[in-house]
Amino acid sequence: MEEATILYSSLSFLLLLFCLIFLFQSKNHPKNLPPSPPNSLPIIGHLHLLKPPIHRFYQTLSQKYGPIFSLKLGSRLLVVVSSSTLAEECFTKNDIVLANRPKLIIGKHLGYNYTTVGAAPYGDHWRNLRRIGAIEIFSSSRLNTFTSVRKDEIRRLLLKLSRDCHQGDQFAKVEMKSMLSGLTFNNIMRMVAGKRYYGDEVTNEAEAREYKELITEAFKNGGAANPGDFLPILNWFGQGYEKKVKKLGKRMDGFLQKLIDEHRRQENNNNSMIDHLLSLQKSEPHYYTDEIIKGFILVS
Template sequence: MEETTIVYVSLSLIFLLLCSKLLFQSKKHPQNLPPSPPSLPIIGHLHLLRTPIYRFYHRLSQKYGPVFSLRLGSRLFVVVSSSAVAEECFTVNDIVLANRPKLIAGKYLGYNYTTVSTSSYGDHWRNLRRIGAIEIFSSSRLNAFAAVRKDEARRLLVSLSRDSRREFVKVKLKSMLNDMTFNNIMRMVAGKRYFGEEVTNEKEAREFREVIEGTFRNGGTGNRADFLPVLNWFGGYEKKVKKIGKKLDGLLQKLVDEHRWMKQENNGNGSMVDHLLNLQQSDPDYYTDEIIKGLMLVLLLAGSDTTSVTLEWTMTNLLNHPEGSS
C-alpha cells in the first residue's frame, strides 16, 4: 500500500513540475503576438484542431484576421493566410523566420540538427546551401546525370508497355513512380538501383528501403511527442527514432566507406558521393563524413517525397532529347 502511495505521489509531483514548466515557458514568450482563440493549459489549442487543416485555418482567419497565433502544446505557431503578408515574411523578414524548430527527428535523423533541412539559419546553413547550389544542384552537375534520368524513364515506359502488351490493364502508377524516383536519386547519389529489376544488392536494397520507409513514417513534424514531451515517457517515440537513425547512419556510412575504397582503387562511378569525397580531400575539416551523410540524406528524403516533380523533370528531359531514350 505504501509503495502504491509513493508511486502516485511521485507521478503527481512530476505532473505538477511539467505543468509549471510549460506555464513558465508560455510567460517567456512576447505578449505582442497575433490574436488567437482561447486556449487550455498545457495543451494550448490542440483540442481545436480539425481536418482538413486548411479549412480549419480558413475559419480561424475569417474570425481573427489574416495573421493569427496558435499554441500547440509547448510550441507556438503563427499562421499567415494573406499572400501579401506571406511575401513580406519571405522577403523583408526572411532571416527572422529562417530558423527551424528543434524536433526530435531532427536530432536523431538530421545529425543533431546539422543538415540543411534541420539546421537553424547561420554560417553552417549558408555553407550547406552554397554546397547544394554549386556542388550538387548546379546545371553542370545535373546535366552529368541526364543519362540516368533518361534510362529510368525508359525503364518505366518499357514496364508499362510490357504490362499492357495484349490488352488494357490497370496499373498502380504511384508505386511505380516512387520506385523510379528513388532509383533516380540513388543512382545519382551512389550509382545503385534499389527498386525493380537489376537491383545492385537485394539484401542491402531491402534494408535501405525499410529504413527509408521508417524514416518517412517517423520523421515528420506531426508527432505528438514534439508538442507534448511528456508523451515520450509512454509512447517510446524518441527511442524508436533514435534506433532508426542509428540504422540509417550505418547504411549511409557503409556507402561512404565503399566509395572511398573505390576511389582508392581508381574505380569511382562519378556519383555525388564520389564528388563530395573529392571535396573532402581538399577541405577535410568541413567535408566530414557526417556532413556528406547529411547531404545524402536530404537528397534521398527530398527526392523520394517529390515524385511528381521528378516525373516532370525526367519526362521533360526525355521529350527534349528523344535521341537519348532509345
C-alpha cells in the same frame, strides 16, 4: 493509507508541475501574434483541435481567420501562411528571422545532432552547408550532368506502363503511386550513389531492401508523429519513441557510411554526388567530412 498518501502526493506534484509549465509558457508567450482560435487549452494549446487531413484543417481556419494565423501546439508556436504574397515576404524580408528549424527528437538522432542542412540552426555552419548545396550539389551545372539518368528512368517507366496497361485487347488499370515513388527514389539514388533500388535491374537486392526499410521507418517516425516534441513532459514518462528513433539513426548512419566507404574504395569512378564530394574532401577535409556528406545524402 500509505498508498493513498503516495498517490495524493504524486497527483499534487503533477498538478504543480503542470501549473508551473503553464505559467512559464504564458510568461514567455510572444506578443502581437496573428489571429488564433479562441479555444486554446492550458498546456496542450490547440492540439485537441487538430484533425486529418491537416491541410484541409488549415484551409478551414484560413477562411475564418485570414491568410495568416497562429496555433499553440503544446510548447510550440505554429504560424500558418496561406498567401503567396505573405509567403514571399517570409522568404525575403524575414528569411533570417524564420531560418531556424524546430529541434525535434528525430533531428537529434537522424540529423546528426542538428548538424544537417535540414536541421541545423541558422549560423556559420548552416551557411557553409547552404554554400555546399547551392554550388556543389544543386547547381544547374551539377544537375545537368545527370540529365541522362533522369531520361533513362523516365524511359524505363514508360516501357513498364506500356507493358502493364494492356491485357490482350483491353486497357487495364495501373497503380501509379508506387511507380512514381520508385521513379523519384531511383532518380535520387542514381544521382547520389549510382544505384537503382526500385523496379527492374536493381543494383543489389539486399541493399535495396535495407534502403526501403530505412526510408519507410524515417517517414513513419517524422517529427509530427511524436507528441513529446510538442509536450516535452511526455518524454519523462516514456522514451519508447526516442529509443526507436535513436536505433533508426544508427542503422541509417551505418548504411550511409557503407555507401561512402564503397565509393572511397572505388576511387570515385562513376561521377555520383558521393564521388564529387569525396573528391572535394581530399583538398578540404575540414569542410567535407563524412558526416557532412552523409547529411547531404539524407536531404537529397
